[in-house]
Amino acid sequence: MKKKIKFKNGDEYFGQQKKGLPHGIGNYRWSDGSEYKGYWKNNKMHGKGTLYDEEGKHIGIWKNGKSVSGKTIGIDGSVYKGEWSEFNIANGYGIKKYKDGAVEEGIFNNSLFNKGVLKLEDGSTQIGEWDNNYNNISISCYTMFIDKKKSHECRWYGDFKIDKKKFLVGEGICIETKQSKPSYFAVQIGKFINGSLKGFGQQINFKNKTFKEPISFNVGKFNNGVLSGEGLIFQKPFDTYEKGKIKDGKIKKVSTHEMTKKIYEEYVKKAENFLVSKKYSYLTKNLKKYNNYI
Numbered sequence: 001m002k003k004k005i006k007f008k009n010g011d012e013y014f015g016q017q018k019k020g021l022p023h024g025i026g027n028y029r030w031s032d033g034s035e036y037k038g039y040w041k042n043n044k045m046h047g048k049g050t051l052y053d054e055e056g057k058h059i060g061i062w063k064n065g066k067s068v069s070g071k072t073i074g075i076d077g078s079v080y081k082g083e084w085s086e087f088n089i090a091n092g093y094g095i096k097k098y099k100d101g102a103v104e105e106g107i108f109n110n111s112l113f114n115k116g117v118l119k120l121e122d123g124s125t126q127i128g129e130w131d132n133n134y135n136n137i138s139i140s141c142y143t144m145f146i147d148k149k150k151s152h153e154c155r156w157y158g159d160f161k162i163d164k165k166k167f168l169v170g171e172g173i174c175i176e177t178k179q180s181k182p183s184y185f186a187v188q189i190g191k192f193i194n195g196s197l198k199g200f201g202q203q204i205n206f207k208n209k210t211f212k213e214p215i216s217f218n219v220g221k222f223n224n225g226v227l228s229g230e231g232l233i234f235q236k237p238f239d240t241y242e243k244g245k246i247k248d249g250k251i252k253k254v255s256t257h258e259m260t261k262k263i264y265e266e267y268v269k270k271a272e273n274f275l276v277s278k279k280y281s282y283l284t285k286n287l288k289k290y291n292n293y294i
Helices: 261-272 282-293
Strands: 002-006 012-018 021-029 035-041 044-053 056-063 066-074 079-084 090-097 103-109 112-119 125-130 137-145 152-162 169-178 184-193 196-206 214-223 226-235 240-247 250-258
Touching: 002 021, 152 184, 214 261, 226 261
Parallel strands: none
Antiparallel strands: 002 012, 012 021, 021 035, 035 044, 044 056, 056 066, 066 079, 079 090, 090 103, 103 112, 112 125, 125 137, 137 152, 152 169, 169 184, 184 196, 196 214, 214 226, 226 240, 240 250
């Protein structure tokens, strides 16, 4: 039998009871306006229920008065689904979708996204770890689109940092693909500052999206993503190679040399097989997913 209870602190309860306390199904309204509708056990929220408070609407499971997991529909239009702390706050694994289209999926710590995948409304994706203030970010994969049609994409893999002053600083590789004509498939390997290759590195240009058939590549010193300084230039059919001095991608001085077995093994073979090398073997699985997607 449902009964109404008024407490001295202003709270009210209406529902099933046991020994004058909430037990079974009932509605509890706190003096601050918060309200819980659902199951109770020995005066504690226990089982399925819905809680309304200043943060929004929480639909989920409670155990002995503590929230376990469920869905939170925030007053800002966001929707979170996953594990909760005991106070129905995102904590543990979950997915949070924002009104503007951004999505966080991974591990939350007291409502703050801490580790996982962040997809932004512009289509860019980040995989990494965030501190509680979003000031220092460690990124293992970052994807962004160059054009609105999303046919031109850059994807970085490696060990990168992002903070208030710098963007994508660290060592790894950048895979650039352009599906629209003229198509373009390239890989840059080395150290990056603000997302651009800087210092000694390598750029390999491939025939297609399988990234198995190089058509040309450069090895040497890079600045802002282009060869700048002394470097080696290779072009298919790789029977010769060029040594040159390059500034901002423009050749200033160059000499042509016959291909030797040593140079071929050191550079061309490595370019052809960089995906199966131990250092970059993790990319094979990612590229298979990527190629199936596009």
